[in-house]
Amino acid sequence: KNEVEQSPQNLTAQEGEFITINCSYSVGISALHWLQQHPGGGIVSLFMLSSGKKKHGRLIATINIQEKHSSLHITASHPRDSAVYICAVSGDSGGSNYKLTFGKGTLLTVNP
Amino acid sequence: KAGVTQTPRYLIKTRGQQVTLSCSPISGHRSVSWYQQTPGQGLQFLFEYFSETQRNKGNFPGRFSGRQFSNSRSEMNVSTLELGDSALYLCASSLELDYYEQYFGPGTRLTVT
Numbered sequence: 001k002n003e004v005e006q007s008p009q010n011l012t013a014q015e016g017e018f019i020t021i022n023c024s025y026s027v028g029i030s031a032l033h034w035l036q037q038h039p040g041g042g043i044v045s046l047f048m049l050s051s052g053k054k055k056h057g058r059l060i061a062t063i064n065i066q067e068k069h070s071s072l073h074i075t076a077s078h079p080r081d082s083a084v085y086i087c088a089v090s091g092d093s094g095g096s097n098y099k100l101t102f103g104k105g106t107l108l109t110v111n112p
Numbered sequence: 113k114a115g116v117t118q119t120p121r122y123l124i125k126t127r128g129q130q131v132t133l134s135c136s137p138i139s140g141h142r143s144v145s146w147y148q149q150t151p152g153q154g155l156q157f158l159f160e161y162f163s164e165t166q167r168n169k170g171n172f173p174g175r176f177s178g179r180q181f182s183n184s185r186s187e188m189n190v191s192t193l194e195l196g197d198s199a200l201y202l203c204a205s206s207l208e209l210d211y212y213e214q215y216f217g218p219g220t221r222l223t224v225t
Binding site for chain 1: 145147149154155156157160168170200202204212213214215216218219221
């Protein structure tokens with residue numbers, strides 16, 4: 001079983017829809033990261049959080065430490081949001097305190 | 113501020129050769145991490161350097177090695193290349209170790225034939 005599980009693996013939405021991507025993890029963490037990767041490979045860090053909720057523009061990330069679960073929400077989705085969204089955790093994972101452990105990613109396609 | 117830069121961006125090598133990839137972190141960042149991304153395994157942690165010392169290492173064979181220089185620039189080396197080493201190699205820098213946002217470079221796409 002992967003330490004970080006994401007769902008869904010693939011998501012297709014119509015422009016304007018509200019989108020939720022989920023991430024569950026099974027290990028103790030110091031922080032959880034949401035990353036965005038566009039075709040071509042470049043990765044952008046969207047959020048790093050260890051508790052509560054963060055908002056940046058149309059993006060909202062929440063984390064529930066007790067449930068070991070995080071969600072990434074996109075409001076009023078737009079075709080430019082089409083990308084792979086990756087959840088990653090840092091902390092005490094497999095004996096290493098600092099490395100990131102990644103989920104497999106969620107491929108989001110937003111159609112106009 | 114300039115972002116993280118990686119060179120070269122693309123590389124083709126043959127089995128058995130070795131390769132060195134370079135990463136220049138954002139100015140002032142002292143921690144550099146390396147990751148391998150493949151379609152099958154996704155993103156995997158290779159190693160992390162801080163103050164010229166390897167602080168953490170992922171589950172990769174000894175053919176994968178790296179180092180960090182006094183200016184925080186980092187290199188990773190893969191010896192005796194195998195077909196399975198074909199991947200996108202990403203480096204990321206952060207201000208300090210742990211609990212700091214990581215900034216990723218564009219990656220080096222390595223193809224081993």
